[in-house]
Amino acid sequence: MSKNRTRTFPHRDVTICLDGAASADREMLLSKQRRTPAEAKQLKDIEERMKDSLLTIRVVGVSRAEYAKIQRAHPGATPMQAFNPDTFFYDFIYKTGFEVAGDEVSKLSEWDRADWDAITEDLTEGEWNDLAQAVHDMNVERVETGFLSRGSATTEPSSQTSEQPEPGE
Numbered sequence: 001m002s003k004n005r006t007r008t009f010p011h012r013d014v015t016i017c018l019d020g021a022a023s024a025d026r027e028m029l030l031s032k033q034r035r036t037p038a039e040a041k042q043l044k045d046i047e048e049r050m051k052d053s054l055l056t057i058r059v060v061g062v063s064r065a066e067y068a069k070i071q072r073a074h075p076g077a078t079p080m081q082a083f084n085p086d087t088f089f090y091d092f093i094y095k096t097g098f099e100v101a102g103d104e105v106s107k108l109s110e111w112d113r114a115d116w117d118a119i120t121e122d123l124t125e126g127e128w129n130d131l132a133q134a135v136h137d138m139n140v141e142r143v144e145t146g147f148l149s150r151g152s153a154t155t156e157p158s159s160q161t162s163e164q165p166e167p168g169e
Helices: 002-006 020-030 037-051 064-072 085-096 113-121 125-139
Strands: 011-017 054-060 098-101 104-107
Touching: 011 020, 011 125, 020 037, 054 085, 054 125, 064 085, 085 113, 085 125
Parallel strands: none
Antiparallel strands: 011 054, 054 098, 098 104
16 A cells, blocks of 8 residues: 555654753743843843753654553553553653754654653653653544545634624624
């Protein structure tokens, strides 16, 4: 079948800021209703500093067999737990994911495993959730395609293309 040769999988990029202090400083400045010119410059400086500490991870979908193979390598603590989420998601991303740095995309599996483990040890709960959700969404959730087979591709709402009545009509 010729279509199988062009098979690609969905992906999602998750960006993590490794400079937590800069992130907190930025959030504090953003929460202010009004900023002085000095604070506006400080915000710009913080954001510039943060650029160097951003890590963008591309989480990809893989074949069902590959997903199951990695999952089986992380058995759950009980028979009711299909896998160990504390180890599965990190291992899955390391084995199948990519680092995205501008136009450069490189496999995480080419990193020294100790470098990857050091990053994952310090993730916040929110960062872990973002990564785990991306793995789930790209591999377990079904990508909606029914709209294509039904011939109902996305169109603009008619309210944007129709003439609107004048007030009071």
